[in-house]
Amino acid sequence: MNKQQLETTAQAMVAKGKGILAMDESTGTCAKRFAKQGIEFSFESRRAYRSLLVTTPKLSDHIAGAILFDETIRQQVTGSDTPIPEYMAAHGIIPGIKVDMGAKPLAGHPGEVVTEGLDGLRERLAEYREMGARFAKWRAVITIGDELPTPACIQANAHALARYAALVQDAGLVPIVEPEVLMDGRHTIEQCYVVTAVTLHTVFAELFQQGVHLEGIVLKPSMVIAGKECPQRAAPEQVAAETVRCLRNHVPAAVPGIAFLSGGQTDAEATRHLSLINQQGHLPWALTFSYGRALQQEALAAWDGREANIPTAQAALYRRAGLVGAAATGNYSPEMEER
Ligand code: 5MM
Numbered sequence: 551m552n553k554q555q556l557e558t559t560a561q562a563m564v565a566k567g568k569g570i571l572a573m574d575e576s577t578g579t580c581a582k583r584f585a586k587q588g589i590e591f592s593f594e595s596r597r598a599y600r601s602l603l604v605t606t607p608k609l610s611d612h613i614a615g616a617i618l619f620d621e622t623i624r625q626q627v628t629g630s631d632t633p634i635p636e637y638m639a640a641h642g643i644i645p646g647i648k649v650d651m652g653a654k655p656l657a658g659h660p661g662e663v664v665t666e667g668l669d670g671l672r673e674r675l676a677e678y679r680e681m682g683a684r685f686a687k688w689r690a691v692i693t694i695g696d697e698l699p700t701p702a703c704i705q706a707n708a709h710a711l712a713r714y715a716a717l718v719q720d721a722g723l724v725p726i727v728e729p730e731v732l733m734d735g736r737h738t739i740e741q742c743y744v745v746t747a748v749t750l751h752t753v754f755a756e757l758f759q760q761g762v763h764l765e766g767i768v769l770k771p772s773m774v775i776a777g778k779e780c781p782q783r784a785a786p787e788q789v790a791a792e793t794v795r796c797l798r799n800h801v802p803a804a805v806p807g808i809a810f811l812s813g814g815q816t817d818a819e820a821t822r823h824l825s826l827i828n829q830q831g832h833l834p835w836a837l838t839f840s841y842g843r844a845l846q847q848e849a850l851a852a853w854d855g856r857e858a859n860i861p862t863a864q865a866a867l868y869r870r871a872g873l874v875g876a877a878a879t880g881n882y883s884p885e886m887e888e889r
Pocket of ligand 1: 574617840
C-alpha cells in the first residue's frame with residue numbers, strides 16, 4: 551500500500567470548496583429517476599445523460615471527483631471515442647467507481663439489509679484501476695424502525711465496509727466508506743443521533759481491526775436528522791449542531807474528509823445544512839458533499855431527455871455545484887437560491 555499516494559488522493563477529493571458528484575445510480579435506480587421525468591430509458595440515454603454531467607463546462611471549479619457506475623466507466627463520451635474516466639481526468643475530475651453489489655436482505659433479520667460484493671472484489675478493483683478509477687465507493691444501509699436497527703445488522707455492515715476498505719487500499723485506491731442511516735420513517739432526530747453514533751463507532755472499530763489506513767479514506771455519512779415522516783421537524787441549526795456533535799464524538803481526527811450524502815433532502819435543504827455544519831467552529835476534517843439527488847435533480851429535469859436542453863441542464867448542474875461548493879466553506883445563504 552502506498553500510503554502517501556492514498557493520502558494525496560483523499561485530500562484532493564475533499565479539496566477546499568469542492569466535493570464529489572455521486573452519479574453511480576445502478577440501472578434500477580436510474581430507471582426510476584428517468585421514469586419520474588418520463589425520459590426514455592436505454593443504454594444510449596444513460597450514456598447521453600452521464601456524458602452531459604461530466605462534460606459540464608468548468609465542473610471542476612466545484613467538483614473534485616465523480617462516482618461512476620460499472621456501465622459508465624466502460625462508456626465513451628457521447629459523440630466521441632474518449633472513455634468517460636479519461637475525459638474526467640483530463641478535465642480535473644478524479645474518477646471513482648461504485649463497487650458494492652447492492653444491499654440484500656439480511657438473513658434472519660426481517661426489514662434489514664446487508665451490502666454484498668466482496669467476492670471477486672480484488673480482481674474487479676485491479677480492472678477499475680486500469681480504467682482510471684482512483685477511488686471506490688461502498689454503501690451500507692441502516693434502517694431505523696420498531697426495534698431496528700439490530701446489533702447484528704450494524705455489525706455485519708460495518709465488517710463488510712472494513713473488508714472492502716482494506717481491499718480497496720491494497721489496490722491503490724481510496725475507499726469512500728458510506729454508512730447511510732436512512733431518513734425513511736417517523737424517527738426523531740434524537741433516535742437518529744443514537745443510531746448514527748453506534749453505527750460510526752462500530753464502523754471505526756472494524757476499520758481499526760482490519761488495519762485500514764484512516765488518513766487514506768473519505769467518510770460518507772448521512773446527517774443527523776429526523777425521519778421524513780416524523781411530525782417533529784428539527785430546525786436546520788439543530789441538524790447541523792447534532793451532526794457535528796455526533797461526528798466529533800465518533801470520527802477520528804485522522805480522517806481527512808467527510809463528504810455527506812443528501813439522502814432524500816431537497817437540494818436547498820442539503821445545501822443549507824452543509825453550510826451550517828461548516829459554521830460550527832474549528833473541526834479536524836474537511837466537511838463537504840458527495841450528493842447524488844441534491845446535485846442532479848435540477849439538471850435531470852432540465853435535460854428531459856432532449857439534446858437541445860443539454861446547455862440548460864449543464865447550467866443547472868454548474869449552478870447547484872457552485873451553491874453546494876459555497877456551503878462546503880460555510881458561505882451559502884438561502885437568498886443565493888433566488889439569484
Ligand atoms: C445514498 O445514495 C448515495 C448518495 O446519493 P444521495 O445524495 O441522492 O443520497 C448514492 O451514491 C447512491 O449510493 C447511488 O445513487 C447508487 O444507488 P443505488 O441504490 O442504485 O445503488
